Amino acid sequence: MVQHEDVINESNLKTSYRRSLFLFIFGSISGIFIFFVQINGQFPFEAIYKGLLNLLGDAVPYIILSYPPLMMIGFIYAKKFAKEGSKICNFFEEDNTFHGVVYVFSSILAVMILLQSGISVLYGPKSAGFMVTDILPFTITIIPVGGAVLPLLASFGLLDVIGSVLEPIMRPAFKVPGKSALDTIASVVGAAVVGIFLTASLYKDKHYTTKEALLISTGFSLNSVGYCAFCVGYVGLISKFNIMFLMYLVITYALAAIMVRIPPIKNYPDSYVDGSIQTEEMRSENVKFSIHQIKKGFNNAILKADSSDGIIKEVSSGFINGIGVSMKVVPMMLGIGGVVLAINEFTPLFVILSKPFIPIISLLGVPEATIAAQSIFVGGLDLFLPSALIGAAAVPDATKFFVVMISLMQVLYITETMLPIIFFGIPVKFRDLLILWVMRTIIAMPFVAICMHLIY
Structure with a gap:
C-alpha cells in the first residue's frame, strides 16, 4: 500500500x-x-x-x-x-x-x-x-x-x-x-x-x-x-410509495448488517x-x-x-x-x-418449492398466504414477476404490500443480478447466491409483516 x-x-x-x-x-x-x-x-x-x-x-x-x-x-x-x-x-x-x-x-x-x-x-x-x-x-x-x-x-x-x-x-x-x-x-x-x-x-x-x-x-x-x-x-399501491420506499431502505440496510455477520458471507476470505x-x-x-x-x-x-x-x-x-x-x-x-x-412457466417446480414459505407467511398473519408464497418465490427469477402475479390476483392490499416489499428486498434475481455478479468477476458460488436469496427472503419477512400490520 x-x-x-x-x-x-x-x-x-x-x-x-x-x-x-x-x-x-x-x-x-x-x-x-x-x-x-x-x-x-x-x-x-x-x-x-x-x-x-x-x-x-x-x-x-x-x-x-x-x-x-x-x-x-x-x-x-x-x-x-x-x-x-x-x-x-x-x-x-x-x-x-x-x-x-x-x-x-x-x-x-x-x-x-x-x-x-x-x-x-x-x-x-x-x-x-x-x-x-x-x-x-x-x-x-x-x-x-x-x-x-x-x-x-x-x-x-x-x-x-x-x-x-x-x-x-x-x-x-x-x-x-x-x-x-x-x-x-x-x-x-x-x-x-x-x-x-x-x-x-x-x-x-x-x-x-x-x-x-x-x-x-x-x-x-x-x-x-x-x-x-x-x-x-x-x-395499485403508488399512493403509499414514499413510506414503502423508506421502509425498503431501512430494512434492506438492516439485512446487510445481519448478512455480513453470518455464513455464507462470513466464510468468504478478507x-x-x-x-x-x-x-x-x-x-x-x-x-x-x-x-x-x-x-x-x-x-x-x-x-x-x-x-x-x-x-x-x-x-x-x-x-x-x-x-x-x-x-x-x-x-x-x-x-x-x-x-x-x-x-x-411450463413446470410446477417453483410452485412446489414455494410451499415451505406458506406456513411462515401464515404465521405472520399475511392474508392469502398460498398466493403470496408463490408470488414471492418467483422473485428469485426476476424482480417484476412477483408484482405481475400478485397484481393480477384478487387479494387484499395488505398481501400486495407484503409481496412487493419482499420482492424488492430480495435484491438477488437470477436474470438481473445473480448472473452479472458472477460474470462481472466477483468470485462467488452460484449456490451461495441462492442460499443468500433464501436467507434474505426469510429474514425480511417478519420485518415486512410488522410494517404491513402497522399500515393495514
Whole structure:
C-alpha cells in the first residue's frame, strides 16, 4: 500500500497539482450531476441510457441476438487459433469450457428467436423471448453507459473523499469501507447492475476484499427508485410509495448488517484480488471522525486524479469496456435466464418449492398466504414477476404490500443480478447466491409483516 503524507509534494505527482485538482473537481462534479441531480424528474444517467436505447430503436433485438454468436465465434478463435497475448486472447482469458457451452447454447436460442422456429418452450415470450424484449435491452445500454460514467466517480478521487468521511459509519455497521456507500447510491439512482459493475471494478482494482465485494454486491446493489415505483404502482399501491420506499431502505440496510455477520458471507476470505490479506490494522484504520482522515482522503483523491488518464480517455475506455462486458453478460443472461423462466412457466417446480414459505407467511398473519408464497418465490427469477402475479390476483392490499416489499428486498434475481455478479468477476458460488436469496427472503419477512400490520 502507498503511504500518503498530510501535504502532497508537487514532486510526488506525475503531472501537476493544478491539473490533478481540476480533474478531481470537474470529474467529481460531473459524476455527481449525472447520477444524483434530477432534471424534470429524471436523473441524467437514466436519460442517457434511455436515449441510447431510443436511438438504437428497432435494431435493439438484433444487437442482442448478435452477441451470442459473436461470443461463440470469438471464444473458439481465442482458445484454438489466436496468439497468446493478443487482444482477443486476453478478452476471453478468464472464460472456461462452461462459458463456451453457454455461448453455443445461447447462439442456438438466438437463432430460434430470430427465426421464430424450434423449441417454442425455450424461445417463446414467456422464456428467452421475455429476456430479449423486457430485460436485455436495458442491459446492452446501461452497462456501456455505466462503464463510461462510473470513472467520474471512481477514477478522479471522489471515492477516496467519500470513503474517508463515511468509514466510521460503514466499517462498524457493515464491515465494509466507507466508499461502498457510493455503490448503493449508484444502484438506487441508476440500476442494480450499475452498482454491481462498480463493485466488481473496484474489487479488481483492489479497493475491496472478496468478502466486502460479496456483501456490497448482494446487499447494497439495490433496485433503482424508478423501478421500485413501477413495481409498487403496478399493484395499485403508488399512493403509499414514499413510506414503502423508506421502509425498503431501512430494512434492506438492516439485512446487510445481519448478512455480513453470518455464513455464507462470513466464510468468504478478507483477501484482495491479488491474494493479499486485509489485516486487522487496515480494518481499524479511520474508524473515528477526524480532520486528519478527511485531509488524507483529499490527498488520496489528488493522487488518484493524478494517476488517471484524463477524463476523455477514462470515459471512452470505460464505454468500450462496458460494451465488452455486456457482450459477455448477454449470452449468459439469455441462455441461463431463458431456461429458468421456461421452467417456471411450463413446470410446477417453483410452485412446489414455494410451499415451505406458506406456513411462515401464515404465521405472520399475511392474508392469502398460498398466493403470496408463490408470488414471492418467483422473485428469485426476476424482480417484476412477483408484482405481475400478485397484481393480477384478487387479494387484499395488505398481501400486495407484503409481496412487493419482499420482492424488492430480495435484491438477488437470477436474470438481473445473480448472473452479472458472477460474470462481472466477483468470485462467488452460484449456490451461495441462492442460499443468500433464501436467507434474505426469510429474514425480511417478519420485518415486512410488522410494517404491513402497522399500515393495514
